[in-house]
Amino acid sequence: MTYKIGLLIDERRYEAVKNLPFASQLKSMFGGEIKMLEVEVDEETAKKILQAFPAARLDARGYLEDLPVAFKRALFEAVVKTRSTGKEALEEVFKNIEAVKELAKKEKEYVPPP
Amino acid sequence: MEGDAARSYWEVSTRLEVRPTLGPDGAPIRNPYREVMSIAYGFFSPLEGFMPWNEVESVLRERRLLSGWLFPFPVVFDVSEEELKSSGARPGDDLLLTLRGRPFAVLKVEEVYKLPDRRELADAVFGAPERNGEVVKKRFDEKHPGWLIHRSLKPLAVAGKVTVVNPPRFREPYNRFWTPPAASRKLIEAKGWKVVVAHQTRNVPHIGHEMLMKRAMFVAGGDRPGDAVLVNAIIGAKRLGDYVDEAILEGHEALNTAGYFHHSRHVVTMTLWDMRYGNPLESLLHGVIRQNMGATHHMFGRDHAATGDYYDPYSTQILWTRGLPSYGIDAPPHQVDKGLKIKPVNMGEFAYCPKCGEYTYLGISYGDVKEAPLCGHTPERISGSFLRGVIIEGLRPPKVVMRPEVYDVIVKWWRVYGYPYVTDRYLKLKEETLEAEL
Numbered sequence: 001m002t003y004k005i006g007l008l009i010d011e012r013r014y015e016a017v018k019n020l021p022f023a024s025q026l027k028s029m030f031g032g033e034i035k036m037l038e039v040e041v042d043e044e045t046a047k048k049i050l051q052a053f054p055a056a057r058l059d060a061r062g063y064l065e066d067l068p069v070a071f072k073r074a075l076f077e078a079v080v081k082t083r084s085t086g087k088e089a090l091e092e093v094f095k096n097i098e099a100v101k102e103l104a105k106k107e108k109e110y111v112p113p114p
Numbered sequence: 115m116e117g118d119a120a121r122s123y124w125e126v127s128t129r130l131e132v133r134p135t136l137g138p139d140g141a142p143i144r145n146p147y148r149e150v151m152s153i154a155y156g157f158f159s160p161l162e163g164f165m166p167w168n169e170v171e172s173v174l175r176e177r178r179l180l181s182g183w184l185f186p187f188p189v190v191f192d193v194s195e196e197e198l199k200s201s202g203a204r205p206g207d208d209l210l211l212t213l214r215g216r217p218f219a220v221l222k223v224e225e226v227y228k229l230p231d232r233r234e235l236a237d238a239v240f241g242a243p244e245r246n247g248e249v250v251k252k253r254f255d256e257k258h259p260g261w262l263i264h265r266s267l268k269p270l271a272v273a274g275k276v277t278v279v280n281p282p283r284f285r286e287p288y289n290r291f292w293t294p295p296a297a298s299r300k301l302i303e304a305k306g307w308k309v310v311v312a313h314q315t316r317n318v319p320h321i322g323h324e325m326l327m328k329r330a331m332f333v334a335g336g337d338r339p340g341d342a343v344l345v346n347a348i349i350g351a352k353r354l355g356d357y358v359d360e361a362i363l364e365g366h367e368a369l370n371t372a373g374y375f376h377h378s379r380h381v382v383t384m385t386l387w388d389m390r391y392g393n394p395l396e397s398l399l400h401g402v403i404r405q406n407m408g409a410t411h412h413m414f415g416r417d418h419a420a421t422g423d424y425y426d427p428y429s430t431q432i433l434w435t436r437g438l439p440s441y442g443i444d445a446p447p448h449q450v451d452k453g454l455k456i457k458p459v460n461m462g463e464f465a466y467c468p469k470c471g472e473y474t475y476l477g478i479s480y481g482d483v484k485e486a487p488l489c490g491h492t493p494e495r496i497s498g499s500f501l502r503g504v505i506i507e508g509l510r511p512p513k514v515v516m517r518p519e520v521y522d523v524i525v526k527w528w529r530v531y532g533y534p535y536v537t538d539r540y541l542k543l544k545e546e547t548l549e550a551e552l
Contacts, residue, residue, distance in 0.1 A: 010509040030494055031468030033512030034504070069506055109537050113528040114508035 003046045003062045007076050009035040022085050039075060039085045048094070052101055068104035069111055127210035127220065130193065130201040134351075134545055135266050138256065141538075142545040143351050144263045146191055148386035150211060150219045153189070154278040155294035157385050157403045163275035164191035167227040174238045176442030177398070182452040184443070186398035187239060187390060191221065192229065192268040203272060210279075213548075218280045225273040236264035240392055240424075246440040249394055249429035258424055259353065260390030282550035288349065291363050293383040298344070299408035301381065309340035311411045311459060312404035314397075314419065315347045316389065318357045318365035318524055320516045322496045324374060325464040325473040330413035331379075333459050342379045344409050346400075349549055350388035355502075356536040359549070361527040365520045372519040383407065386549070393418060393425040394433040398447055398454075405456040413459045416478075428480030434458035435483070465493035466514050505534050 009017065009026060014035065017023055026035040041049065041064060049064060049071075050056055059065045071093070078092035079085055093100065132150075134142035152158055160183050165173070169180045170188040179185045193201075203209045209221040229235060240261055241250040254261040284292050293301065302310055311334045313327050331340040345366045349359050357365075366382045369375050385403050390396055396419035397412075404412050418430035426432065435458075437445040447453045462478030462485065469491040476493060477485035487493070496515055504511050511521055528534040 008504055008507060008509055010504075010512075013509070030466055030512050030514050031471065033514045034509075069508070072507055109539050110532040111506060111528075111534070112508075113525055113532075113534075114510075 001043050001062075003041040003043070003058060003064055005039040005041055005064045005067065005072075005075065007037040007039060007072060007079070009037050013076060016080050020080070020083050025085070037079070037085060039079065039089060040087075041090065042087065045087070045090050052097060053104060068100070068107050070100050070103035070107065074100050127208045128202045128204075129210040129212055129217070130197060130203065131212050131215070135192075135263055137262055137266065141541055143259060143266065144388040145351065145545070145548065147211075147213050147218065147548065148350050148388060149189060149191075150221075150276050151278065151282060151386050152403075154219060154276050155296075156406055157295060157387075158185075158189065158399075159295065159402075159406050161185060161189060163224075164221065164271070164273050165189055166225045166273035167271070169273075177395075178442070178452070184398065184447055184450065184453045185402065186392065186395040188235075188264075190229070190267065190271040191273070193270050193272055194268045195270060197268070198226065198270055198272070209272065209274070211276075216280065218278065218282075220277045220279055221272060222274045222277070223272055224275075227271055227273070229267055229269055229271050232265050232267050232269075235267070236261045239264050239390075240395070241441065246438070248440060249426050249432055249438060250424060251426055252422075252424045254424055258391060258422060259351075259388075260392050260396075263388065263390065284550045285547070287360055287364055288384065288549045290367070291347070291382055291384040293381070293407070295406040295408070298383060302342075302344075302408040305342065305378065307341035309335050309411065310342050310344050310409045311340055311413050312400070312407070312409035312456070313343055313345045313413050314400050314404075315345055315362060315366060316356070316419075317498075318361050319369060319520060320496050320501060320511075321466075321473065321514065322464050324369060324517075326413060326415055326461050327375075329464070329475070330411070330459040330461055333461075334411035334413075334457070340411070342381065343375065344404065344407060345380070345382045346404055346407065347382070347384045348387050348389055349384045350386060352536045352541060352544060354536055354538070354541070357524070357534075358527050358531060358536055358540060359544075360530075361524050361534075364523045364526070368519040368523050369517065372517065374517060389419065391419055391421040393420040394429040394438060395441070397430040397433060398443075401447055401454045401456050401458075405454055409456060411457050411459050413461055415461050416463055426480065428478065431458075431460045431478065431480055431483075434460055436481075463495065465495045467491050467493040502535070 056067050074093045078089040082088040082092050132146050135144040137143045173188050203223050205223050207223045209223050210217050211219045240254050243250050256262050311330045327343045334340040347362050370380045414430045417427045434446050437443045448457050463476040464473045465476050467474045467489050470489050474493050475488040477487045524534055
């Protein structure tokens with residue numbers, strides 16, 4: 001079974017992905033004002049993510065929710081770097097998962113402002 | 115009474131240090147200081163002090179003060195046996211209330227009484243599914259902040275009128291929004307506003323809120339548009355994940371300064387109160403507060419002042435269209451003897467319709483009231499959790515969801531506190547500093 005992670009795409013992120021192969025698959029929300037990119041997650045990776053981030057959960061739609069911001073930011077960067085919305089992007093994130101986990105730990109009290 | 119008078123009280127009165135009510139995790143969930151200030155400045159008028167026991171009974175039986183006026187909640191000044199003993203307070207005394215050692219008010223002691231089992235008291239305050247099935251859907255528990263406040267009260271209570279001896283000196287930005295009832299009514303008169311719609315808030319406004327306020331103003335006017343919107347933010351104990359109070363106030367102010375509301379039709383104010391999340395009962399308190407502030411109408415939306423799924427989402431509309439007989443309120447609050455003059459504007463929800471290219475009314479549905487939505491497309495609701503998800507990721511919400519100037523306010527306070535929402539650290543800081551210096 002595969003699951004999904006929804007990455008929100010604002011204007012700034014859109015500039016980074018608009019010419020990538022999956023740009024046409026972006027889901028439109030609020031009349032196109034904001035978009036969502038779905039990253040596919042296989043069962044084994046989903047388990048690894050849930051183990052790494054105990055607050056994360058799978059919702060009824062099969063989306064991984066309540067993921068740390070640090071993870072989502074790292075995943076977006078990996079999507080751009082690997083030009084993939086699949087396993088390659090997630091593998092890229094897991095190369096530095098300990099650093100992401102450290103950032104995530106601090107997220108209860110601090111998230112860097114934009 | 116200020117200055118020398120306050121100092122002489124310091125020397126001669128019995129005194130008592132006001133301490134916050136703490137939840138099971140030790141986090142502050144209420145500070146009676148805020149209730150003292152709201153009573154003393156007339157936000158809860160005709161209530162002039164903390165209630166004696168027979169008034170608490172009257173409120174629980176029929177939601178009326180001893181004077182007969184409608185009022186939703188018991189307002190009690192609770193103390194422990196040790197606190198009472200060390201204060202030495204007895205009926206007839208002037209009890210000087212201090213906060214961090216500094217005097218701020220005098221409570222003229224009329225009665226000292228023992229509170230009943232606080233769990234039973236909390237149930238009596240908010241209701242129960244078997245007794246109040248017209249609006250209560252689930253038994254209250256410790257996850258409900260208002261129920262928890264009442265359950266956590268100390269065993270004794272001191273009743274009596276309160277007088278402020280040291281007015282609060284609000285810190286920035288709160289000082290800009292402190293417009294107590296007398297000042298608010300004066301402002302409304304000076305502006306020449308005849309139809310003023312109150313908007314309750316504990317949120318940074320998104321465009322759905324803005325649409326509700328604007329449409330409510332037109333509805334309230336009846337045969338002509340209303341004059342203004344009076345935004346009144348409830349400032350008090352927070353919960354993890356809430357927007358910070360400073361951003362709520364300045365976010366609403368940004369709608370005005372950035373011109374989304376003309377400054378001659380909009381004012382942002384605040385009231386000190388630790389939310390009880392009593393949905394229909396809280397709406398009654400909101401009616402009292404905003405009537406005292408001079409508003410002629412009050413806008414009520416879905417899930418007004420609610421948390422969780424304890425109440426029917428349209429409980430407030432049920433109160434203001436039919437009354438709540440199981441709480442002793444047989445007709446809408448503005449249609450009963452010694453009720454309120456303020457009139458309700460019962461609103462449903464607005465959502466963005468991409469096809470219409472605008473916000474559209476989704477209608478309202480409770481009991482036998484079933485309104486059709488305004489457009490025949492598929493509008494997209496703004497969910498609070500979606501918006502929070504956008505913000506926490508550091509993304510700018512689309513302009514159809516949130517005004518950029520409002521988002522900038524969120525980021526401004528994010529830089530101050532290191533987080534866009536309330537954290538444990540913010541909760542501690544808030545309790546240490548409150549909103550005002552004494």
